[in-house]
Amino acid sequence: MREYLKLLRFVRPYLGLFSLASVCMIFSSIFDGVSLGMIIPFVDRVFTNKKIIIPAKLPGLLAAFIEKVNSIPAEALLVYMITVLIALFLLKGFFGYWQGYLMSDIGQRVVRDIRNRLYRHLQQLSLDYFTHKRGGEMISRVTNDVKLVENAVSYGSTDLVYQTSLVIIYLCLTIFLYFKLAIISIILVPLITFPIIKVGRILRKLSRSSQEKMADINSLLYETIIGTRIVKAFNMEDYEAEKFGRANHSYYKLSMKSIRRLLVLSPLTDFLGVLAAALIVYWGGRDIISGRISFGVFGVSMGALLSLIRPFKKLSQVNSINQQAVAASERIYEVLETSSSVVDQPGAPELSGFQEKVVFQGVDFSYAAHPVLYAIDLEVRKGMTLAIVGPSGSGKTTLVDLLPRFYDPKKGSILIDGINIRGVSLKSLRRQVGLVTQETILFNDTIRANIAYGRQGAQEAAIEQAANQAYALDFIRHLPQGYDTVIGDRGMKLSGGERQRIAIARALLKDPPILILDEATSQLDSQAERIVQSALDRLMQGRTVFVIAHRLSTVRNAHKIVVLDKGRIVEEGSHDELLRKDGLYRRLYQLQELANPQ
Numbered sequence: 327m328r329e330y331l332k333l334l335r336f337v338r339p340y341l342g343l344f345s346l347a348s349v350c351m352i353f354s355s356i357f358d359g360v361s362l363g364m365i366i367p368f369v370d371r372v373f374t375n376k377k378i379i380i381p382a383k384l385p386g387l388l389a390a391f392i393e394k395v396n397s398i399p400a401e402a403l404l405v406y407m408i409t410v411l412i413a414l415f416l417l418k419g420f421f422g423y424w425q426g427y428l429m430s431d432i433g434q435r436v437v438r439d440i441r442n443r444l445y446r447h448l449q450q451l452s453l454d455y456f457t458h459k460r461g462g463e464m465i466s467r468v469t470n471d472v473k474l475v476e477n478a479v480s481y482g483s484t485d486l487v488y489q490t491s492l493v494i495i496y497l498c499l500t501i502f503l504y505f506k507l508a509i510i511s512i513i514l515v516p517l518i519t520f521p522i523i524k525v526g527r528i529l530r531k532l533s534r535s536s537q538e539k540m541a542d543i544n545s546l547l548y549e550t551i552i553g554t555r556i557v558k559a560f561n562m563e564d565y566e567a568e569k570f571g572r573a574n575h576s577y578y579k580l581s582m583k584s585i586r587r588l589l590v591l592s593p594l595t596d597f598l599g600v601l602a603a604a605l606i607v608y609w610g611g612r613d614i615i616s617g618r619i620s621f622g623v624f625g626v627s628m629g630a631l632l633s634l635i636r637p638f639k640k641l642s643q644v645n646s647i648n649q650q651a652v653a654a655s656e657r658i659y660e661v662l663e664t665s666s667s668v669v670d671q672p673g674a675p676e677l678s679g680f681q682e683k684v685v686f687q688g689v690d691f692s693y694a695a696h697p698v699l700y701a702i703d704l705e706v707r708k709g710m711t712l713a714i715v716g717p718s719g720s721g722k723t724t725l726v727d728l729l730p731r732f733y734d735p736k737k738g739s740i741l742i743d744g745i746n747i748r749g750v751s752l753k754s755l756r757r758q759v760g761l762v763t764q765e766t767i768l769f770n771d772t773i774r775a776n777i778a779y780g781r782q783g784a785q786e787a788a789i790e791q792a793a794n795q796a797y798a799l800d801f802i803r804h805l806p807q808g809y810d811t812v813i814g815d816r817g818m819k820l821s822g823g824e825r826q827r828i829a830i831a832r833a834l835l836k837d838p839p840i841l842i843l844d845e846a847t848s849q850l851d852s853q854a855e856r857i858v859q860s861a862l863d864r865l866m867q868g869r870t871v872f873v874i875a876h877r878l879s880t881v882r883n884a885h886k887i888v889v890l891d892k893g894r895i896v897e898e899g900s901h902d903e904l905l906r907k908d909g910l911y912r913r914l915y916q917l918q919e920l921a922n923p924q
Contacts, residue, residue, distance in 0.1 A: 333648075333655040336436045337479060347428035348487050350421040355491035357418035359499055359630075361411070425484065433480025440472050444661055452668040453732045457693065466544040467661055471654035478651030485644045489637035496630040496637075536584065539577040546570050584646075668731050668752070676754040680839040682743045683707045684729070684870065689738035691724060698724050699893045702738070706886070708839075711871040713881035715911065716890035722874045725890070726842045729872065730759040760838035760869075762862070764845040766825040768817030773802055774809040776817070777831045784835055796831035796861040798824070823857060830861045841869045845876050878915045887911065 337344055377396045395403065444467060550566050607628075613619045686704040690697070698721045706712045714722045727733055728740060731752060740747050747755055768776050777792055778784040789809070793799050801824050805811040817825045833841065843862065875881045882901045889897040889904070889911045897909045904911040 332659065333475065333478065333652055336440055336475065336655075337432065337483070339439070340432045340435055343428055343432050344483070347425050347432065347484075350425035350428065351484065351488040352491050354418055354421040354425055355488055355495055357414050357421070358492060359495035361414055361418070425488065429484040430480050432483075433476045436479045437472055437476040440475060440658060441468055444468050444472070444658065447662055447664075450666055451664060452666045453727070454667055454693070455664060463542075463545055464661075466540055467657055470540050470544070471657050474647075474651045474654035475658070478648050482644045482647040482651065485640050486648075489640040489644065492637040493634060493641075496634050499630040500627055536577060536580040539573065539580055542573045543570070543577060546573055584650075668734050670751050671749060674749060674751045677742065677745065677747075677750040677758060678754075680708065680742055680758050680870065684840070685741040685744075686725075686728075687739050687741065689728065689735045689740065691721075691728065691733065691735050697893060699735075702895060704888065704895070706870060706872070708870050709868065710885040711866065711873060711883070713873045713875050713884035713887040714890060715875055715878060715881065715887060715914065717914070720890040721893045722890055723844055726844060726872050726874060729840070729842065730756050730761070758838055758840050760833040760836050760841045760865075762826070762829050762833050762841070762843050762865070766817065766822075766829045768813060768820075768825055768828060770812065770815045772807075772810050772812055773805070773828060776813065776828055777809075777835055779832055780836050788835060789831075792831040792835040793828075795834050795864050796827045797857050798827040798831050798861075801827075827857070827861055830865055834865055839869060841866060841871045842874075843871060844874045878911070889914075 398406070448464065448468075546566075546569065550570075684704075684706045686702045689699060689702040691699040702725065704712070714725060716722055724733070728735055729747075731747060734748065742750075742755075742758070769779070773793075774789055777789050790799070793802055793809075802808060802811075811819075813819045813825075813828075817828065820828070843866075873881060873884060881887055884901065887897075887899060887901060887904055888895050889909070891910055897904055897907065897911050899907075905915065
């Protein structure tokens with residue numbers, strides 16, 4: 327129950343609409359009961375022209391009403407009854423429409439809100455969260471899990487209120503008209519409720535497992551679509567198809583387990599209904615024969631009792647829908663209740679700018695229990711270019727990721743102009759830092775939007791100037807729609823060099839005082855590298871630059887080079903100074919010279 331109430335928190339902003347929908351559902355169910363009750367005067371007075379006989383002792387007002395109906399001629403009563411019946415069904419249709427519309431509206435609003443909350447929260451989480459989560463799994467939370475919650479709100483809540491109202495009305499009608507049948511009802515309710523609860527608990531466990539399997543399927547889709555070139559290059563289409571087939575079959579098996587347990591409820595409630603009908607016919611038949619009850623009253627009482635089977639069936643389906651939604655809600659709350667490890671301190675001031683230097687003081691960092699950086703001490707003055715080199719896995723990218731606070735150090739501090747970056751707002755810190763990476767990240771949007779990303783509302787002239795400085799103007803002009811050309815998912819309609827120049831134009835337009843270049847030319851051919859390097863040279867002018875370099879020949883002119891090995895700074899100095907030492911830098915440089923002779 328606690329988990330279900332937690333699920334209903336999503337409905338809290340729309341309690342007014344939900345209350346109005348509930349009123350419509352209650353009225354609709356009342357009209358259902360009244361419609362069934364109208365069978366009594368039709369059968370007893372109109373069709374058989376006999377008196378209505380109710381074995382229970384009626385209140386004075388109701389007894390007088392029954393007496394009045396018994397006194398009305400059959401033909402006149404037929405006209406009255408048809409008129410009332412038409413009005414009843416019009417009202418029932420009116421309230422039925424509004425209950426369906428309002429609950430669907432609430433369901434769609436809840437889905438919209440949850441997706442917005444999930445996406446916004448994902449955007450606020452720090453990078454360490456994403457290193458431990460699969461992309462497909464997060465997509466599954468936002469799509470599949472949210473859809474299950476919608477089912478619970480739109481359909482589950484509707485049936486929960488509406489069918490429960492029907493159960494109460496039919497039970498009251500049975501008790502009022504024929505108390506003996508109420509005894510059967512009291513026996514029938516727990517017999518039906520017990521298997522519903524039991525199966526619901528099993529369905530909840532199965533639902534969580536099936537949602538996890540769906541996340542596996544989404545992850546496989548995401549990975550293979552993103553990596554389709556590699557899949558084809560290595561002839562792994564059949565392998566990936568079989569891998570997907572296994573995951574899909576696992577989801578199928580879990581789904582069928584849920585379906586089997588859900589379907590067993592229907593014949594079970596039918597069987598219990600037949601048992602109840604047998605007892606009703608035996609008891610009621612004797613009372614009709616003896617004249618203690620009229621046939622119309624008996625028929626309505628029996629109909630009311632048997633009508634309980636339908637809402638109980640619906641409630642069993644509601645229970646399964648709600649159990650699936652509760653499992654989905656738990657997965658959604660796992661994301662929403664995850665806090666970012668990198669946050670602003672309360673009242674953190676803005677970092678107004680960068681004037682003097684960046685300092686790393688005794689910085690240690692580790693991913694979970696895996697140490698990456700040890701005792702990093704660095705000082706980079708404004709206008710300097712610092713090159714960071716070293717073997718793969720030595721911590722180069724991690725080191726520069728600490729500067730815009732993608733992660734926070736486990737020990738030590740990073741200062742900009744003497745101010746600890748943990749003490750300033752994240753947005754103001756990241757406004758000071760530009761980033762061009764080895765893996766160029768572009769979006770399925772226009773070239774204009776990609777260049778202006780991070781500086782919304784930039785003037786057309788500023789965008790064109792940035793493109794020109796990045797040596798991108800020529801190829802943009804030759805595109806079908808120029809700056810309005812949509813470049814496809816991850817910019818796949820452009821070449822590697824063109825994508826990199828768009829990324830450089832984006833950084834130029836942002837105009838940050840501190841720039842991070844993470845192996846920005848390592849994946850380009852020689853011709854593209856020359857063009858991109860020229861664009862980078864323009865970008866670096868007048869800025870403080872942190873360069874991660876794979877090709878050591880590209881950092882000859884850096885003011886300072888630090889060499890990382892196993893997370894520690896083992897050497898630092900200029901290119902010429904490091905070559906004169908018999909250290910790691912010299913060995914790496916010589917290896918590259920041998921591998922790439924001029």
